[in-house]
Structure formats: structure tokens, C-alpha cells
Amino acid sequence: MDSPRTSRLVGILENIVLVAIVLVVIQSFVEDLAELLDWSWGLRRNVLYAAFALDLFFSVEFLTRFYAAFVRGSARRYMQHERGWIDLVASIPLLLFASGPQLAAIATGGAAIVGVGRTLNLLKIIKAIRIARVLRLLRALKLFRNIKHTDSVITQNHVARLASLLVTTFVAVLMFFSLVDIVANLPGFERSFRERTLTIAGTIAEQGLADSSSESALRSFVAYEQSILVVRESGHTRFARYPNEVFSRQFGPGDYTWIRSGSVEVFVSLRPVFRNQSRDSLIYLLVIVSIIGVLLFLYAPFFCMTVSDPAYVMTRGMREAGYNLQVSLNEDGGDDEMTALARSYNEEFLPLKARNAEENAASDLTLDSLGDLLDPS
Amino acid sequence: MNSQIQTAAGFIARLLANPALKSYTPLQKEEQILQFLNANSAQLMPTLRSPQFFSGLPDHEITSLLITALTNTIDTEIPAFLDLILDRRVNFDFISFMTQRADSSAQSRDQVRKLVETMLSRPESRRALTGPLAAVYYGMSKKYLDELFQRRGYTHFELTKVQRLRMGREHVQAMLDVNIILKPAIYSVSGSEGGQSSYSSGLVQPAFAETARSLLLKRLPAVPDSVVASSVHANMSFVEHPSVEATARLASVFSARARGYQPNQRVDRGADTPDKSWFSVARRNYKFYGFDVKILDELYSVAAELLW
Numbered sequence: 001m002d003s004p005r006t007s008r009l010v011g012i013l014e015n016i017v018l019v020a021i022v023l024v025v026i027q028s029f030v031e032d033l034a035e036l037l038d039w040s041w042g043l044r045r046n047v048l049y050a051a052f053a054l055d056l057f058f059s060v061e062f063l064t065r066f067y068a069a070f071v072r073g074s075a076r077r078y079m080q081h082e083r084g085w086i087d088l089v090a091s092i093p094l095l096l097f098a099s100g101p102q103l104a105a106i107a108t109g110g111a112a113i114v115g116v117g118r119t120l121n122l123l124k125i126i127k128a129i130r131i132a133r134v135l136r137l138l139r140a141l142k143l144f145r146n147i148k149h150t151d152s153v154i155t156q157n158h159v160a161r162l163a164s165l166l167v168t169t170f171v172a173v174l175m176f177f178s179l180v181d182i183v184a185n186l187p188g189f190e191r192s193f194r195e196r197t198l199t200i201a202g203t204i205a206e207q208g209l210a211d212s213s214s215e216s217a218l219r220s221f222v223a224y225e226q227s228i229l230v231v232r233e234s235g236h237t238r239f240a241r242y243p244n245e246v247f248s249r250q251f252g253p254g255d256y257t258w259i260r261s262g263s264v265e266v267f268v269s270l271r272p273v274f275r276n277q278s279r280d281s282l283i284y285l286l287v288i289v290s291i292i293g294v295l296l297f298l299y300a301p302f303f304c305m306t307v308s309d310p311a312y313v314m315t316r317g318m319r320e321a322g323y324n325l326q327v328s329l330n331e332d333g334g335d336d337e338m339t340a341l342a343r344s345y346n347e348e349f350l351p352l353k354a355r356n357a358e359e360n361a362a363s364d365l366t367l368d369s370l371g372d373l374l375d376p377s
Numbered sequence: 378m379n380s381q382i383q384t385a386a387g388f389i390a391r392l393l394a395n396p397a398l399k400s401y402t403p404l405q406k407e408e409q410i411l412q413f414l415n416a417n418s419a420q421l422m423p424t425l426r427s428p429q430f431f432s433g434l435p436d437h438e439i440t441s442l443l444i445t446a447l448t449n450t451i452d453t454e455i456p457a458f459l460d461l462i463l464d465r466r467v468n469f470d471f472i473s474f475m476t477q478r479a480d481s482s483a484q485s486r487d488q489v490r491k492l493v494e495t496m497l498s499r500p501e502s503r504r505a506l507t508g509p510l511a512a513v514y515y516g517m518s519k520k521y522l523d524e525l526f527q528r529r530g531y532t533h534f535e536l537t538k539v540q541r542l543r544m545g546r547e548h549v550q551a552m553l554d555v556n557i558i559l560k561p562a563i564y565s566v567s568g569s570e571g572g573q574s575s576y577s578s579g580l581v582q583p584a585f586a587e588t589a590r591s592l593l594l595k596r597l598p599a600v601p602d603s604v605v606a607s608s609v610h611a612n613m614s615f616v617e618h619p620s621v622e623a624t625a626r627l628a629s630v631f632s633a634r635a636r637g638y639q640p641n642q643r644v645d646r647g648a649d650t651p652d653k654s655w656f657s658v659a660r661r662n663y664k665f666y667g668f669d670v671k672i673l674d675e676l677y678s679v680a681a682e683l684l685w
Contacts, residue, residue, distance in 0.1 A: 308646020316645070321638070325648035326657055351661035363413035364397040364639070367420055
């Protein structure tokens with residue numbers, strides 16, 4: 001039996017978790033919006049820190065819950081029936097494969113993780129990881145119990161099972177195609193960007209565009225290739241799209257790549273690819289939020305109305321002698337099994353109970369309601 | 378012995394202070410506690426036999442002490458409760474209207490009060506008064522008659538055309554309230570002056586009702602015969618005796634409804650409202666209780682429409 005102090009502490013921690021869940025949903029959207037709206041690197045870096053902090057928080061939360069369940073001998077129950085698997089999927093893998101590597105890339109200037117010049121090969125892997133972040137939204141299922149109409153256990157279980165199946169299937173399909181894309185190198189935005197970018201330095205070198213005499217030809221070329229940030233030839237800068245302060249404010253490690261061909265070096269922005277991925281990711285997030293929203297606000301009330309509420313009323317009626325409210329049935333309601341059961345309860349059980357109650361009348365008082373009346377003083 | 382009486386009174390006072398009983402009438406509280414003691418005696422007795430309660434007393438004496446303490450406590454609330462019911466809730470002016478005698482209203486009220494006090498002194502009739510007094514206390518007749526008169530349906534027709542009550546809605550309502558209060562008066566004549574009661578089924582036969590009516594008229598000389606007759610007939614089955622007055626049929630329904638009435642009952646999501654639920658169940662059991670199913674249908678419609 002928990003002491004009131006322990007219960008209060010648990011209540012506070014649960015509320016902190018709920019706040020973190022709301023924050024993780026917001027963070028997921030902001031991370032993609034930041035890319036689309038071209039936020040400065042400083043702001044985007046803070047959003048990435050927040051992602052790491054939240055993933056770390058949820059990983060610690062999962063490990064704590066799992067350990068507590070393990071000690072109680074109910075680890076399997078926690079994983080299977082108390083949605084522990086959602087806690088797992090939406091925490092440690094994301095920490096290890098999404099926000100953790102991002103933080104490491106920031107700390108090491110990007111080189112340690114992506115490798116100079118090899119970034120383009122990793123674009124599709126980055127895309128797959130971005131998709132995996134959508135799993136964070138599964139945590140929103142934990143908000144169910146705080147929403148009207150979903151306070152019954154069967155509704156929570158039913159809707160949570162449905163939502164997690166739909167979201168997980170959706171993410172699994174996306175992940176599968178991402179992996180197929182990586183292995184089979186399917187045509188697409190990333191592939192065409194990679195192929196075009198890899199030829200940029202060679203084209204500039206072959207056509208001598210970086211020569212001091214070809215300034216106008218170079219300008220025409222970079223006007224066409226908007227992803228080119230800087231062109232250098234033998235250590236001299238021939239073209240810079242922005243002043244240095246703009247580069248340092250807007251670009252972080254991993255936002256660009258570097259390609260060399262002979263004495264020509266070209267710095268190419270990866271932001272168009274990331275923006276494209278963010279747009280897709282935002283669509284995925286919206287799809288999942290819509291699925292969860294529809295389940296929460298349309299399906300859950302319907303389920304309550306047709307299943308859990310009648311079941312609750314009938315259970316009380318059968319357990320409590322003084323409870324005689326009948327199940328509310330729509331006059332032109334259907335003939336499903338629950339309606340038939342509720343009709344039998346209203347039309348057969350309650351009348352029989354009322355007749356028996358003439359002999360076995362019930363009291364609203366219960367032994368539990370006596371408080372300390374029977375305690376020795 | 379005095380200390381045990383005090384212990385019993387203290388125990389009962391604590392039970393009566395339970396918030397679950399707060400909005401009940403005194404007799405409903407009494408019934409609730411009696412039912413509670415009856416249902417939980419096996420769990421309560423070991424504690425009540427202990428030294429801090431009634432050390433050494435046999436169970437039946439403990440029960441007797443508790444019931445006496447309960448009755449005494451409730452009796453202290455009864456005078457004020459009857460004042461409220463008979464002076465403020467029920468307007469006896471309809472009797473002057475019926476008899477065309479100015480003093481008959483006050484006389485009727487005094488005679489009804491005296492009879493009710495007698496009924497309260499007998500356990501059986503005291504129990505039977507729980508529902509009727511609660512029905513009047515909660516204003517059940519006013520609540521529904523206002524609607525029934527507005528709708529001018531079956532019940533209105535039965536009251537005004539079949540029973541031919543030539544008076545206003547307020548007078549009909551007051552007459553109905555008196556019928557409700559006097560319905561259990563049949564207990565006060567059974568067994569003694571009234572001979573063998575056939576009340577074990579909850580319903581009486583016409584012969585018994587006739588005897589009861591004539592005996593009651595002697596105790597209530599100021600109350601018109603039609604009012605007393607309607608009160609007695611409220612104990613007869615309409616199914617078997619279709620000539621029972623509409624006021625008697627309504628009194629029968631409202632008395633039964635109010636017996637277990639829980640004011641401010643919380644309606645769970647997915648459940649029907651209390652009155653709608655009760656009338657719906659009563660419609661299924663109408664033969665068992667001898668109710669008029671058409672009246673129940675109309676009351677059910679009112680309750681369903683107004684979410685009562």
C-alpha cells in the first residue's frame with residue numbers, strides 16, 4: 001500500500017510525463033517546420049537539443065518503469081498489456097539512432113558521423129531516421145485517460161490497440177520502403193540531387209568556370225544551380241552565395257557538403273533535400289495526428305456510447321442492489337449484440353430486480369462509507 | 378443500561394450523519410438504516426459485541442437497542458417534518474371547495490395529522506408511510522400534474538371526464554397529495570377494527586377496501602367520502618378493478634415511485650434518467666403492482682421528454 005506521500009510523488013511524476021508527451025508532439029512538428037521555414041542554425045540546434053533531451057527523458061522513464069515492473073515480476077505484463085512496447089519503441093531506438101547521432105554530429109562538427117564527401121550517400125538513411133521519429137507520436141496514446149469519454153479501461157485498451165496498430169503499420173510501411181529505397185537506390189528526389197551534385201565540381205573544372213576569366217559564365221551556372229554555396233579554385237574563393245555571417249548564422253554542420261575535382265572545390269547546400277524530407281515528414285505527422293485525433297474524438301465516444309457505457313451501467317445494476325437506472329437506448333437503434341443485451345437488461349433483468357427488491361430492499365449506506373465508526377478508539 | 382442506550386444513540390447519530398443520507402426524508406433515512414443494519418448484521422455484530430460498544434449483550438438486544446434509538450431519533454424530526462408536509466406542501470382548501478364548508482379544511486388537516494401520527498406509532502404503517510410522505514415532500518404530484526394537464530392526454534381525460542373532478546389543477550393536485558398520504562391508512566384499520574388484512578400482496582380486494590373505507594370515514598369525518606375512497610382504492614389493482622379512480626391510480630404510482638426516490642441522483646453516462654428508468658420498469662411490472670399502464674406510458678413520456 002502506497003503512502004499518501006508516495007502517491008503524491010507518483011502523481012507529480014505522471015503529470016510531468018504528460019507534459020513531456022505534449023512537448024514531444026510539439027517538438028516533432030517544430031523540428032520539421034524549422035527546416036521548412038528556414039530557421040537559423042541556432043534555433044534549429046536548440047530544437048535538436050530538445051529532441052535529444054526528450055528522447056533521453058523517455059528512455060530513462062522507460063528503463064525506470066521496466067525496472068520497477070521487473071522487480072514486481074510483472075515485466076511481461078508491462079510490455080504487453082500496459083503499453084510498455086510503445087514506451088520502448090518511442091524512446092531508446094530514437095535516442096540511439098535519431099537524436100543521439102544528431103547531437104554527436106553537432107558536437108563533432110558533423111564530420112565524425114557523416115564523413116566529408118559521403119553525406120550524399122547517407123541522405124536516404126537520414127530520411128529513414130526522420131520517419132522513425134514519427135513513432136514519438138505513439139506516446140500521445142497515453143493522453144487517452146485524461147480525455148473525456150475515454151476514462152473506461154475497455155475504451156482505453158481498445159482505442160489504444162487500434163491506434164498503435166494503425167500508427168505502427170503506417171510507420172513500418174514507410175520504413176520498409178525507405179529501406180528498399182536505400183538498397184535498390186530507387187529514383188527520387190534524393191537520387192537525382194545526389195547525381196546532379198556529384199557532377200557539379202567536375203563540370204566547373206572541365207569547363208573552366210572557376211577561372212578568373214569566366215566570371216560571368218560561373219554566375220550563370222550558380223544562378224541555375226541554387227544549391228551551390230561556395231566555389232573555390234586553388235584556395236581562392238571564386239563565388240560565395242552569402243556573406244560569411246549569413247553562412248555561420250544559417251548553416252550548421254551537416255547542412256552542406258564539400259566536393260572536389262582537381263583544384264576546384266564546391267560547397268553544396270543540403271537544405272533542399274532536408275526541406276523536401278521535412279515536408280514529407282510533416283505530412284506523415286499530420287496523418288498520424290489525424291488518425292489519433294479521429295480515434296480519440298470520434299471513435300472513442302462512439303465506442304463508449306455503444307459498448308463501454310452500457311456495460312458500465314449494466315455492471316452497476318447487477319452489482320448494486322439500489323442501482324436501478326436503465327441503459328439509454330436509441331429508439332431506432334440497431335440490433336447489434338450489445339443493444340440486444342442492454343434491451344434484455346432493461347426489459348427483463350431490471351423489472352425482475354424491482355420485484356425482488358420488494359423483499360430485499362437495499363440501502364445507500366455501505367460498510368465502507370462508515371469511516372472510523374467501527375474502529376476501536 | 379443507560380450507557381448502552383447512549384452508545385446506541387451515538388452510533389445511530391453517526392450513521393444518520395452519513396452524507397449518503399443527507400437529502401432523504403426522515404422516514405427514508407430510517408428505512409435506509411434499517412436496511413443497512415439488516416443487510417450487514419453479520420459483519421457489524423462482532424464489532425458491536427466488543428467492549429467499546431455493547432459488551433456482553435446478545436445480538437437481538439443490540440438490534441433492539443439500535444432500532445429503538447433510531448426510531449427515537451427520527452421521532453424528534455417527525456413533528457417539524459409533518460408541519461412542513463401538512464401545512465406547507467398540501468393545501469387542504471380543496472376540501473372546503475368540495476364540501477362548501479369553510480372550516481372543513483382545517484378540521485381535515487387536523488384529522489389527517491392525527492391519523493398519520495397514529496400510523497407512525499405502528500411499525501408496519503410507519504414503513505408504509507415512507508413512500509407517500511416522500512412523494513409529497515418531493516412535490517411529485519405537482520411536478521407531473523402540471524405537465525399532464527398541459528398535455529390533456531389520457532390522464533387528464535380520466536381525471537376530468539371519467540372521475541369528473543370539477544376543480545382546478547391546484548385542487549386536484551392537493552386532493553392527490555391527500556390520497557397519497559392516506560393510502561397507507563389502510564394499515565391503521567387492518568388487524569384490529571378492520572379484521573384480517575389481505576395486504577400481504579400489497580393489494581387489497583374490494584370487500585376489504587370497503588370495510589377500511591367505512592372505518593376510516595369514522596376517523597376522518599371532515600374528509601369527504603370520495604377522498605377517503607380514492608385513498609383506499611389506491612391499494613387496489615387497476616388491472617383487476619378498472620373502476621378505480623384516476624387519483625387512486627396516480628397515488629399508487631407516485632407512492633411507489635417515491636419510496637426509493639433518490640434526490641439529486643447522479644445519472645451515469647449511458648444511463649437513462651431516474652424517473653424515465655423507473656417508469657419504464659414499472660410499465661413492465663404493471664400487472665404485478667396493479668398500475669394503470671396507460672398512465673405509466675404518459676408519465677414515461679413526460680420523464681423522457683423532460684429528462685427527469
